[in-house]
Amino acid sequence: MNNTNRISYRMIMLFLTVLLFITEIIIGMYASGWIRAYFGDVLVVILIYTLIRTVSPDKPKYGIVLPLCILIFSFIVEFLQLWGIADRLHITNKLMRIIIGTGFSTIDLLCYAAGILPCFVIEFIMKRRSSI
Numbered sequence: 001m002n003n004t005n006r007i008s009y010r011m012i013m014l015f016l017t018v019l020l021f022i023t024e025i026i027i028g029m030y031a032s033g034w035i036r037a038y039f040g041d042v043l044v045v046i047l048i049y050t051l052i053r054t055v056s057p058d059k060p061k062y063g064i065v066l067p068l069c070i071l072i073f074s075f076i077v078e079f080l081q082l083w084g085i086a087d088r089l090h091i092t093n094k095l096m097r098i099i100i101g102t103g104f105s106t107i108d109l110l111c112y113a114a115g116i117l118p119c120f121v122i123e124f125i126m127k128r129r130s131s132i
Contacts, residue, residue: 006057009053009057010053010054010057013050013051013053013054013057014054016050017047017050017051017054020043020046020047020050021047023043024040024043024044024047025095025098027039027040027043028040028095028098028099029098037105037107038107038108038111039111041108041111041112041115042111042112042114042115043115044074044112044115045070045071045074045112045115045116045119046115046116046118046119048070048073048074049066049067049070049116049119049122052066052070053066063120063123063124063126063127064120064123066119066123067116067119067120067123070116070119071112071113071116074112074116075109075112077100077101078101078104078105078108078109078112079104080100081100081101081102081103081104082104084102085100086100086101086102087102
């Protein structure tokens, strides 16, 4: 990836990161039903992916490492919710509680897995383009 492509790729990822972050905040503060319960969890792993790709736009070496690490991280955060991490750390700020989460759900794990699928596809495409 040359410098011009790297910069434009970073700008796209930065735009997507900001857009996804604003969407997540709106979902967390105002949405209800399945959008808050599931769609936000699908988007959050994509948000993490775009954030990391904004900072590190280099071509993937293996194609699955970054999405897999994000999925494992999201599972760890979900299990910390089961442990009650926000309450145990005495976090009272509403925004921080929304970001960290306060309730464990096995369905959330499925949502993270569904959300990370497009990231695997992007990594696969980037890997193929870099080998051509």
